[in-house]
Amino acid sequence: CSHANTLLRTEAEMFEKWYHKMEPSGPSLQLLSETHDAPSELMQVLLWSQGSSCTRGRFKSKFHGATDYFVGLTVEQKCELAERELTEMKHEIQRMKEDSEQTLQNLEAVIEEADVWWTDVKKAISDFEKDIISTISSKKGSIIASEKLLRYMEEKNRQRDLLREKLRLKNYLLKGYKKKLQQKLKQKEQMGETLREVRLQQLQVRNAQYQRKIDEKNEELLQLKLTSGKTVQVLNFYKRKLQDAVVTSTSLMKDISQRKELLGKMEREAALVEEQRAEAESVNRQLRKQLSDYSVPPVLSYVQKKMAVTDLENSLKAWERKVAVAEMSLQSYRRAWNQVKMSG
16 A cells, blocks of 8 residues: 555656646646647646636536546556656756766866966976075075075066066957958948858858957966966065064074174183183192102291191192183083084
8 A cells, every 4th residue: 555655646746747847837728738749638637627626616516526536647648747757857867967077077177277287386386496495595695595586586577577468469469350350341241242151151260269369368368467466475475584584694693793702702711711720730830849849847837837738738629620610611611612603
């Protein structure tokens, strides 16, 4: 029963679809009369259904049993409806397939255009990095790099302007030529001269070719305008980057000069400490020599000398500690200077 109900529901939906297609707005008698490919049986059924729906309310009391009988479709009508529905579905699928193929071709063309554009962009980026970025990254090349960058951008803008002017002139000439051809054709038509069909077709083909070329040049000009805008954006970006690099370079130069001054000060202090250490060593040698040549003095003198020696030894140890500290400071300053030179 469920399967039978499903089949009946499908048939009813198909018939209802066909009925609405034949009667989209209500008054379908004129539409049915104008439809030449509709079968006579289907037209009779549709006419009966419309007439019965109109007269059923008014004559229900008199013809209750005569107008309420069920009118069904024959097997031939069902087959014809199914065939028509199948044909329409095939046409719809074909149209969808053609639309999808056209869309696919458009997308492939867009992808190819994007690939060409991306190849040009990568080539421009590689040339820019080879000519400009390598100069910026090298030592003492900021001024040269900025000048080279400006020359590079000016050359690119000049080439773009020349190409745009060339395309504009070519477009203008083609439009002028087209206008002349149209004027000649109009004059010949006014004079009563009729061109032969072959010549007219040739002119139409040539006109279509020129029109296609004009469209291509216009598209190319639009693409060049877009590329010019992107180039200006890239130029502004690298200008900002160049300004940041110049500011960073100025800060680094100031830092290097400060570190050089600090290094000179450290070297002077180290030289002074070295002189003091040499003097202390000389005094130490003299004291040790005197201590080795010393004969035993009296007890009081011995005590006094002993105290003096102790003081001198303490002073010597203090100077030795100062010398060690100075040497450690000198080594740390030298390591810092070497790091600064390596980073520079």
